[in-house]
Amino acid sequence: MARSGMNTSGIDLAPVPEKKKLSKESFQRGLRIFRFTLPYRGKFIIGLLLLAFSTSTFLAFPWVAGKLVDAANHKPVSLPGGLVLDIDRIALLLFCIIVLQGLFSFGRIWFFTQVSEFTVRDIRRGLYQKFMHLPIPYFETHRVGEINSRITTDVAQIQDAFSLTLAELFRQVATLLFSIGAIMMVSIKLSLFMLATFPLIVGLVFLFGRNIRALSRTTQDELAKTNIIVAETLQAINTVKAFTNEGFEVDRYNFSLNRAVKAALRGNMYRGAFVSFVIIGLLGGIILVLWRGATLVSSAGPDHLEIGQLVSFIIYTGFVGASVGGLGELYGKVQSTLGASERILEILDEPTEPTHRPRVAGRAPLEIRGDIDYQNVAFRYPTRPDMAVLKDISFDIQAGEKIALVGPSGAGKSTIVQLLMQFYELSGGKILIDGRPISQYDLTELRGHIGIVPQETLLFGGSIRENIAYGKTNATDEEIVQAARKANAWQFIESFPEGLDTLVGERGIKLSGGQRQRVAIARAILKNPAILILDEATSSLDSESEKLVQQAMDELMQNRTSIIIAHRLSTIRKADKILVIDGGRIVEQGTHEVLAHNENGLYANLLKLQFELS
Numbered sequence: 001m002a003r004s005g006m007n008t009s010g011i012d013l014a015p016v017p018e019k020k021k022l023s024k025e026s027f028q029r030g031l032r033i034f035r036f037t038l039p040y041r042g043k044f045i046i047g048l049l050l051l052a053f054s055t056s057t058f059l060a061f062p063w064v065a066g067k068l069v070d071a072a073n074h075k076p077v078s079l080p081g082g083l084v085l086d087i088d089r090i091a092l093l094l095f096c097i098i099v100l101q102g103l104f105s106f107g108r109i110w111f112f113t114q115v116s117e118f119t120v121r122d123i124r125r126g127l128y129q130k131f132m133h134l135p136i137p138y139f140e141t142h143r144v145g146e147i148n149s150r151i152t153t154d155v156a157q158i159q160d161a162f163s164l165t166l167a168e169l170f171r172q173v174a175t176l177l178f179s180i181g182a183i184m185m186v187s188i189k190l191s192l193f194m195l196a197t198f199p200l201i202v203g204l205v206f207l208f209g210r211n212i213r214a215l216s217r218t219t220q221d222e223l224a225k226t227n228i229i230v231a232e233t234l235q236a237i238n239t240v241k242a243f244t245n246e247g248f249e250v251d252r253y254n255f256s257l258n259r260a261v262k263a264a265l266r267g268n269m270y271r272g273a274f275v276s277f278v279i280i281g282l283l284g285g286i287i288l289v290l291w292r293g294a295t296l297v298s299s300a301g302p303d304h305l306e307i308g309q310l311v312s313f314i315i316y317t318g319f320v321g322a323s324v325g326g327l328g329e330l331y332g333k334v335q336s337t338l339g340a341s342e343r344i345l346e347i348l349d350e351p352t353e354p355t356h357r358p359r360v361a362g363r364a365p366l367e368i369r370g371d372i373d374y375q376n377v378a379f380r381y382p383t384r385p386d387m388a389v390l391k392d393i394s395f396d397i398q399a400g401e402k403i404a405l406v407g408p409s410g411a412g413k414s415t416i417v418q419l420l421m422q423f424y425e426l427s428g429g430k431i432l433i434d435g436r437p438i439s440q441y442d443l444t445e446l447r448g449h450i451g452i453v454p455q456e457t458l459l460f461g462g463s464i465r466e467n468i469a470y471g472k473t474n475a476t477d478e479e480i481v482q483a484a485r486k487a488n489a490w491q492f493i494e495s496f497p498e499g500l501d502t503l504v505g506e507r508g509i510k511l512s513g514g515q516r517q518r519v520a521i522a523r524a525i526l527k528n529p530a531i532l533i534l535d536e537a538t539s540s541l542d543s544e545s546e547k548l549v550q551q552a553m554d555e556l557m558q559n560r561t562s563i564i565i566a567h568r569l570s571t572i573r574k575a576d577k578i579l580v581i582d583g584g585r586i587v588e589q590g591t592h593e594v595l596a597h598n599e600n601g602l603y604a605n606l607l608k609l610q611f612e613l614s
């Protein structure tokens with residue numbers, strides 16, 4: 001009953017799923033997960049029938065085996081039609097039963113696993129689709145690891161339930177009921193004796209097993225900690241070496257390993273004790289029943305038993321024990337499955353972003369000129385409602401203008417542009433695009449007209465081609481090359497032996513910072529948005545790379561409304577208007593020439609700090 005998982009040689013590190021107390025309510029809620037099996041109900045029903053057949057043949061086995069023993073004891077079975085079953089015939093019957101059971105079991109597994117695989121695929125797809133459409137604040141309150149475990153561990157629990165747990169539950173209950181019925185038919189007296197002793201022992205064994213499982217969990221946790229050390233230090237190996245902390249880390253790992261071993265050894269001692277308890281307890285119980293049974297076999301009175309009957313009895317007793325123990329374990333599984341399914345259903349019930357709002361302008365594709373108007377915009381992050389990040393921001397941009405946002409770190413510049421993308425709901429005021437509040441546009445359509453070149457470009461792990469085409473997934477090769485040329489990226493792409501098919505590595509690490517930026521610019525050029533958001537990198541590139549990126553940006557900004565979170569003087573100079581942000585407000589605005597001459601202004605001071613000193 002205790003699962004393995006006590007050793008330290010690489011065990012399943014999946015987080016231990018939370019269990020829910022079984023209540024009628026949680027049961028009903030959890031059962032809603034069954035709606036995912038509805039499309040496969042035909043297969044499910046066939047599986048259930050096959051399960052019923054295989055359980056019946058399994059249960060018939062001890063009965064017939066008992067008859068074989070009786071036949072060996074010169075007491076062949078006479079059937080109603082005058083047919084007498086001798087040893088050979090009974091053995092043949094037994095063989096047929098086993099073959100049938102094998103076939104039924106195969107069918108049962110085949111159908112149930114199909115149901116569980118398809119169901120689980122549908123649940124995963126549903127969850128992922130949900131994740132893609134949840135609003136940004138959801139991801140700020142839930143950690144990636146947690147979200148990940150919903151789609152892996154929790155779903156795996158459900159998979160287990162559909163492929164194994166349900167079938168087991170059915171089988172164990174049927175076995176228990178049938179076995180008790182069968183032994184009652186053999187001998188009520190012996191049955192009562194058995195039922196008074198055996199289930200008690202099995203119950204004790206089960207409880208003991210449960211405690212052992214808690215210990216094995218401690219071992220797993222300790223082992224997980226050692227693995228965290230490995231993962232962390234390998235990821236930051238440069239830092240470890242730069243601080244010459246190799247020895248320190250080895251010691252830390254060793255210490256952690258020893259703790260894991262200690263936990264494992266303690267667990268294994270209990271496991272050893274458990275095994276001897278099982279042997280002595282369970283087999284002792286069987287001996288008790290055997291002893292009583294043997295007494296009845298040797299007695300001549302009304303309680304007399306045939307040897308074959310005793311054999312059947314003992315096997316059914318084994319079945320009773322196994323199903324009592326099995327049901328105990330299944331109870332735990334049902335609990336954690338219900339917990340998992342509740343967590344999954346909770347996510348599926350989360351409200352998604354209102355992406356497809358009713359269109360104001362009818363069916364024609366949305367056209368955006370690019371006028372932007374912020375009116376008294378106020379904002380607090382939903383995760384930090386006490387802090388007013390933006391207070392009364394008002395400005396407007398005519399289509400095609402370039403404005404630069406400057407200001408100290410944490411002033412609220414990125415927040416201003418994120419609100420344009422509607423990653424968050426405003427706390428006050430409104431934002432208009434082409435004279436209409438952004439909340440009235442179809443979100444997907446509107447975002448389709450806004451391009452972003454972020455400060456740190458995170459590429460996806462595929463090829464350069466795939467990464468550029470992310471701006472327009474159906475782009476032709478010609479369009480991709482064209483965009484790469486405009487973004488000053490074609491030169492380096494061409495120099496790679498594999499050209500556009502060059503793999504960029506995880507998050508794009510195989511490209512230099514400047515190259516990554518140019519890929520991001522090419523992506524934005526391909527998207528061809530009416531409104532562009534540029535978040536300039538703070539880290540400076542070398543002057544050659546800088547020039548290439550700058551040219552690419554200039555190309556990209558042509559004929560678009562651009563908002564630039566600017567860190568470079570050259571960019572700022574070219575801006576039609578500069579907004580100086582501080583503490584969530586616009587404290588100055590105007591052109592570079594005007595602002596730079598306002599000696600006491602924040603802008604002039606920032607200029608001194610940022611540019612003249614460097």
Ligand SMILES: Nc1ncnc2c1ncn2[C@@H]1O[C@H](COP(=O)(O)OP(=O)(O)OP(=O)(O)O)[C@@H](O)[C@H]1O
Binds near residue numbers: 381389408
């Ligand atoms: N997702 C978030 N949740 C809660 N608070 C946030 C979040 N993002 C930013 N903030 C807070 O909002 C404030 C403004 O941040 P923002 O990123 O807009 O500043 P910024 O002017 O762009 O700074 P920088 O130039 O350093 O990027 C900061 O105090 C920051 O801590």
